[in-house]
Amino acid sequence: MKNITLITIVFFALIFxxxxxxxxxxxxxxxxxxxxxxxxxxxxxYYLVSSTFEYFPGVPVFHSKDLINWNQIGHCLTRKSQLPFEKVTPSQGIYAPTLRYHNGVFYMVTTLMISRNENANFYVTATNPAGPWSDPIYVDQSGIDPSLFWDDDGKVYFQSNRATSFDDARAIYQSEIDIKTGEILSEIKMLWTGSGAQYIEAPHVYKKDGYYYLMTAEGGTFYNHQVTIARSKNIWGPYEGCPHNPILTARNSYDVIQGTGHGDLIEAHDGSWWMVFLCIRPTVGNCPVLGRETSLVPVEWKNGWPVVNETGVATAQMDVPTLPLKPFPEKSTLTEFDEKELGLEWNYIRNPVASNYSLDNKQGSLALKGEKWTLSDALGEITFVGRRIQHWSFSAETELVFAPKADNETAGICIMSRNNYHYDLFLQKRNNQQYLVLEYRIGSITHREAEIPVEGGSIKLKIGGKKTFYEFSYAENGSSNYHTIASVDSRFMSADVSGGYTGPYVGLFASGNGEKSTAWAYYDWFKYQEKGEL
Structure with a gap:
C-alpha cells in the first residue's frame, strides 16, 4: 500500500x-x-506590436493572456498627422517599434524612415492600448529601432543605433530624455558595438539583479540574424558581452524556423521569462513566402545571463510548459462589408484617399474607385486595400461587380509583395467587350498570362495558395463552378526575391492607369481561409 501511495505522489508531482x-x-x-x-x-x-513599413494604419497592437494566442485590438498610428507617407516608397515608412508601459501609460516608440537623410524617431502614448494614440513626440537622436527604459529613479533613457546622423559608426547609443517633451537631457553616448557580427540594431535595456542588460540584434535580418546581449552595473556602461553570445540564432539549425533575431524579453506574471522574436520559414527555392513572422521561446537565467530555450535555438514545435492557455474565439473567414468600418486586418498602401473607398455607396459592398496610379507605382495614392497572407495553404476569394466606363479602368484582386512584384487578376474593357486579365509583374518584366472574354454582371475571383504556387480561377454569374486560369510560382512574392522587408498581401484594387477612374468597383464579400498547413 505504501508503494502504491508513493507511486501516486510521484506521478502527480511529475504531471502537476x-x-x-x-x-x-x-x-x-x-x-x-x-x-x-x-x-x-x-x-x-500582454500587449505586442510589430513593424508595418509603408502600410496604413501603422503598428498593429495585439493582446494575449498566455503569450501564445494573440488577438489584434487596434493600431497605434491611424491618422495622417501621425503617418505623413507622401514620400514613402516600398519598405520605407515605419521601422521596428518598441512598446512599453509605465505608470498607467503605454508608449510606442519607432522610426519613420523616408531615406537615409530624411528620417525621424518619435513616440506616441495612450492610456488604452486599443487607442486612440497621441500625435508624435519627436526625439532628436538618429538611427533606427529606438527603445525606451525607465530607471528606478524615474529617469528615462532613449536607445537607438546612431547618435546624430547615419554617418555615425554603427553601434548602440543612448541619451537621457524628458519623457513629456522628447528633449534630450544628456550627451548621446555610445554604449556597445556588439559581439562582432554586422548591423547591430534593435536595442532594449532591462534591469535585473543589479545589472543593466542591453539586448540587441546583429547579423542582418535574414539567415545570419541573431540576438546578442551585454550587461553593466552602470546604465552608461561599460558593457560586457555575454560569454555565450549569440543567445538566439538559427545559423546552425535545420528546423524550419530560420532567421531568428530582433527579440524582446518579458517576465510573465508567474515569474517565468520569455522572448518574442522575428523568424522566417523558407519554402520553395529557400524563400520565405510569408515574410518575417513573430515567434516565442522560453528563457531561463543562469549565472547572471539569459539562456534561450536551453540551446539558443527556436523550433516550430515547442514542447515546453506554458502559461495556462486562453485562446480567443475563432473569427469568421467571411467579410460581408456590412459594418461601418473595415476590420483591423485590412491595410492600405500609404495614406488612402478616403473618397475612393466606401462602405455606403452600395449596402453590403465595399466600393473602390481607381486613381491614376497603379500597383506598379512606387509613390502615389494607390487604391488598394488588403490583408496579410498568413498561411502557406489558403484560399482568398471575392465577388466583384464592375462596369468600367473607359478602357483604362481596371479592378480586381491581387497578390502584392511590392510595387514591382505582384500578381493581378482584374476586369478591363476594350472595344465594348469586358475581359478578365491575369497579369504578372516580376521586376522589370510584365507578362499577360491570360485574357478571357466575360459577360457583364458579377464575377467571382479566387486565389488558392500553396507553399510553392498560387492558382488563379474565376466563376461567372453566381456560379460556384470555378475555372482555373493558371498557376504561378510563389517565391517571386518573397522578399528574398523582391527585396525589402515586407511580406505578401492579398488585396482588392482599382486603377485608372494614368487617369482618375469614374466607375466604381463593388466587392460584395471577401473570404480568406486557411487550407491545411499553417
Missing amino acids: PYLTFGQGYKNPVIPGFYPDPSICKVSDD
Missing part, C-alpha cells in the same frame, strides 16, 4: 505542471508579415 499550465505550442505564434515584435505586460495582460 502540465495540469496547471499549458503544454507545448507551435511557432510562429503570429504568422504572416508581423516582424520586429516588441512586448509589454500589465498584470496578466
